[in-house]
Amino acid sequence: MAGGESPMKLVYTDVLVIGGGLAGLRAAVGVKRRGLDTIVLSLVPAKRSHSAAAQGGMQASLANSAMGRGDNEDVHFEDTVKGSDWGCDQHVARMFVHTAPKAVRELAGWGVPWNRVRAGEREAVVNAERVTIREAPEAHGLITARDFGGTRKWRTCHTSDGTGHAMLFALGDQSIAHGIPVMERMEALALIHEGGRCFGAIVRELVTGQITSFVSRATVIATGGYGRIYKVSTNGIICEGTGMAIALETGVAELGNMEAVQFHPTAIVPAGILTTEGCRGDGGLLRDVDGHRFMPDYEPEKKELASRDVVSRRMTEHMRKGKGVSSPYGDHLWLDISVLGRAHIEKNLREVKDICHYFLGIDPAEEWIPVRPTQHYSMGGIRTRHSGESTTLKGLYACGEAACWDLHGFNRLGGNSVAETVVAGMIVSEFIADFCQSDASEINIPTALVREFHAREQARLDALLASNGTERAGDIRRRMEEIMIDKVGIFRSGDELDAAVDELQELLVRSRRLGLRSSARGANPELVAAYRLPKMLKLALCVASGARARTESRGAHSREDYPQRDDANWLKRTLTTWTGEDDTLPAIDYEALDVTAMELPPGFRGYGQAGHRDHADTAARRAEVTAIRERLKGADRFEIQRALMPFEHLLPERYRGRNERLEEPLDD
């Protein structure tokens, strides 16, 4: 059947959610509860989304356990901002830390079997020593937490090391309870838009090849990260960033901070599968070829539990000194959790134990685990306001890893990503519902516009299927993955980034001459790989060219030729757009962060490299903050916070209430 003859199938819904992981499902439940019609599209059955792979837990300052006492939003906020290396939006960080305890409690109400505090004494390993922790009787049965990197309190709520799984299944079951249709094996190929307004998406059924136009008042992209542009990634194989890419391809929507890419310190070698930060949070150690625990040599304060960007760099530095363990798959280091004892591993780190058993054939209670830093998380994404709406394309929203509303800046803390997925889903769905229930969301578009987008996508697929091009998608893709890991990895430099950008552009040009061996219009994995490839290359080019332009080091972006964090010139967010279809480079622009409005003015993180260059406004703002704190000495922490940087007005009304804690009871 030729493209032009195919009847156009059209579906209307109020809110089209693209992506069935934690963020997308929570957003869908949110708008459904507000009385809107919604459809979730997912590449895979929703419960198979990559959210399921999150192991260690989600941060929320409940302060129930003994090691979490004294924790609150203020502490979580500071940890998050320092973790981001001051790259985050501090208003968004405030909204997030305020809503995270509510998210954990909501999920408890939906069935997540969070691990609980048990009153009395228990043994734990802290800094390689056995210590006794005494849990208070009044905390018994409340949700407990474990330690994670870059945090001052034990704040990470968990269900053993299967937290993402338990959360995703609870939310998946909630979406069933709410009767939300989740259409599986569906892939959005393009957004329908005109005049700065998004009207839905053109969608391909992966099994039949059928193209359907989904028209909606609001469209949400919650498709996760772009880890698979790298050769070695902990990400699931569906994390190809195509949701961000279709936003980029509008030429209107902006992507933020795409060069901010996180490497997780402990993925197993060679499979690249994650072992949770909980391994180190619970007391596990990193050792080198001599069995020496090396992290205290570099980071005397936080040791193994500095932020991920710092630990990954220290590990790489140490291997460069010849202290790695050589293997047929390159050098690695050891993660030692045997110090925690078998009972702890079999109860709290059972996924890690399974992974070691099946993929390495070892028992981590007896043997050390071969690990090295591996691509893990995409801080960058579709640039949105605090409401989740695209800054430039009305009616388009994004949440979770696919978005850059900018909670993480240049480095995300462990435990803040699954927390972000549900928190963003909660917050953004309220803003979407407000929008959809206002006159501003009325859509009035000609079917001809929809047909035009539909026909264009169909024509592209037809052209690919009919092409006698000689390039193979697999070859180009493998080369892209190698370039990204070799030249746009943990340590970066101008020369290598130049070379990366040049070659990626060549690959993009080559990707326009692909040929296929299989011509099936329906299920056809080769066709899928072919049409995704240019999208992935465009993202890779955003990452590489953003990294090349940023001549400083900040968080996970580490330039060997510019090792210093340079607030004077670079306290700003990178914005990339793809304006011409035939372009081979994104347009790059910047958005300054406003130091004068920061609750926490830029400073030293307390770990990693000291000595940065200050922004012109930093000294004045620091003095201002000190003066405000001085003036309000004795006031409660909420009053001080409000004086420093008001944020509550930005939250949807239903999430503005204070969070109760054992030490901060709410009045009735």
Next chain:
Amino acid sequence: MTEESTARRLSIRILRHDPQNPASAPHIESFELDETPGMTLFIALNRIRDEQAPSLQFDFVCRAGVCGSCGMLINGRPGLACRTLTAKLGPAIMLAPLPVFRLIGDLSVDTGAWAREMGERLQTWLHREAEADIDRLEERMDPGRAEEIYELDRCIECGCCIAACGTARMRKDFVGAAGINKIARFRLDPRDQRSDEDFYELVGSDDGVFGCMSLLGCHDVCPKGLPLKSQIAFVRRKMLAVK
């Protein structure tokens, strides 16, 4: 890490069929490839698709044994392909799609539709009257009970237990071990306000827990090692006590 030299030549036979294509008939196709160290069926199948059979269909997502996408018959036994090391198998390997489920193509089956249908039918979500006030301290739970619930909550709905189930082969509406385990999980959860009478309405029939013939293939193949044998027996006992 095992580093023994693995210069084996593998012969992988795959039961193939594309139901979308009227010209397709189920057939077995053989592929040969050199084994590499640490090779899993995930790696092997991707290599076959890259180098020999671009149209070959299969499903992987996490490739780490946690998402449940890649259940298939591996030498006749249901299991997760991603975490199956070829080194643990002989040089001749037979792969087929999981039975019982609708075939999408080759090794890909529609476990998603099955899971959704099961969820709707067994109402596999926490049932409680009032929504908790999320500003306030969460309801307390015994720490041991939370761990017991998590134990049953670990089901990844991969479908291996259904594919290994004698009853499911004969009775297409049988809820299977995954379904019964779900009921056991919510029954154990003090936050769920349903009674045994309510659960009886869901699984108190021959399509429910009374249909189980106790062959317990489910228990033997469950990739997560869930205690399916004891849970089925337990739910059956509780349901018998209702009427």
